[in-house]
Amino acid sequence: MLTFAVRRLVLAVPTLLFISFVIFMLLQLAPGDPMAQVPLTVPPEVKEKMRQALGVGEPPLVQYWKWLVQVFWLEPKVFIDYLTNSSTLLGWLPDTQLYQGELRVISWQTRSPVMDIVIQRIPQTLWVVGMAYIVGILIALPIGIYSAYRQYSIFDQSGTFITMIGFSVPPFFTGPLLIVIFSVSLGWFPSIYDTTHVVNDWASFKYQLSQMILPVMVLALQTTAQISRYMRASMLDNLNQDYVRTARAKGLSEAVVVAVHVLRNSMIPVITVIALGVPAIFGGAIITENVFKVNGIGQLLITALFANDLPMVMTLTFIFAVLIVLFNLIADILYGLLDPRIRYD
């Protein structure tokens, strides 16, 4: 198992390098010019110097190498410095001061380090998207279990229909629809997610909850649809197995049979599906963040794309790729750990 995990980790490195190279070369083809916004009165030689300062003048391979160094060597240094310097968790360690003021990956929009902006945006995405994922899973599991237990009942049929709707109705339609119903007609929840809102007492906490409900509902609908399907199929596979009949025959109560024997075995594939869905939900949240004006990572990517901010786009896309590769790995390892029949050796 350990050798498998190590081998997969080692294999992930060339995969990620290749993906980053592909994205970088794709972005090199971009027709936009970062100097397009500079006034025409600026003389060309000054423009050329500014171009050099942004690192655009070099050949693409040199640029790619510098980007690699910045992301894999400088940024970890900055992160370790942050950990030992100002974080509460490891602040007691001596300040490492690894980072000596080298040039980090700079956003062309704000001229500040890309990673700093990403770190600012991550909490919003994690709050909304992560919460939605958890809510979706919590709703999906009981639905899947019960509709498998009572297969072809009315509950199962309607559950199938609702999950079909969850698959089919895109988030850019459910989002506006929920806004029209709940914030325009009924006036219950705000339609825009206010990220500057500070939670410090009960009233502000209630407001925070109410502004999170709509985006969480939109995202959770899709998660629920997907995971309850998997849960149902997995339960159905297990319910007809011999060990279930044995468990019933030795007189175990129905609750124990379903909730302990069947559920534990059916959770194995579902857990890997849940792990695999984590990066997808980050990617899919781009639209939902756009609808509810949540300024998370997805919205950052969109604005960076429109502003032709290539270092930002490059780094963000790479982060998404890292998430996908990482969670694929986690899913494989979890599957091997949970199911003793799986042998990777």
Add this chain to the structure above:
Amino acid sequence: MTDTSPAPIEALADKGPLEPPRSQWKDVWDQFRKHKGAVFGGGFLLFITLAVLVGPWIWQVDPQKLDIRNKDMRPIWNALWDSTAKTSWSRPFGTDQLGRDQLAQILSGGRASMAVGWAAMILSLVIGTAVGVLAGFVKKLDGVLMRLTDLFLSLPILPLLLVAVTLFRQPLREAFGPEGGMFILIVGIIAITSWMPTARIVRGDILALKEREFILAARSIGTTPYRIVQRHLLPNVLSPIMVSATLGLATAIITESALSFLGVGFPSDFPTWGKMLADAVQRMQQFPERVMIPGVAISLTVLSVNYLGDGLRDALDPRIRGR
């Protein structure tokens, strides 16, 4: 020594064929008809395809014609509960803020959405099937092609779609015109990023089929590899391909609408369902129907395609069929 075949036992002899012979496709059709949702889905898909194909000839209003005097008309059904609403039978779905007819826009927008969906689905099926067959049939290519598939599966699809569309929009537009260039770009990108599941399924099935006796028999009578693939392997993997085709159609329609919604799709004077929805979101408090109509069109189409896929999966699987 005797040439006569043994006479059947009297009691066991059939008095003739019990029922007329059945073909495979009749079995499939009978099973398909049992799935109510699939029949409804197939019917609706047929209806919407015909509507967007033939509709613009029947409802001959130019979707681009600005009729500023008749702007902001409400759909005709608003007259049911609000007799003062600005409605007209000549504009059954109402008009938008520039007076463009909504029904005509829905029809021509559906044309674009369906065209993108079908084209992207077919292209991704072709790529996926080709990669799957090659990987399954040619042992040397298996490792390379499957690594490539894994690599594509670990690409972040939606961010990459956005990146590629914003990057290649300008050159393709210059080469093929604003609409043609965008069509090629979106279809190509959706196809390139969605062929992997088909390839995996097809490869798995081909690997299993390749070892079966009928392939050995075909090989032993000297069938060329190309003919084996064409005559024996492809027909046998048809059913998973058709199921993934329906899923691909649904994803392609949603992806195109999502791109249009985010503002990187077709040009703004070229209506698609996603574009209409995105344009209407700003004023959805006053005119909720402008969000509802394209949204419901997208959702119903995708829903019917998904149900169709569900029914096809049951109908094409000979183990489930007949139960």
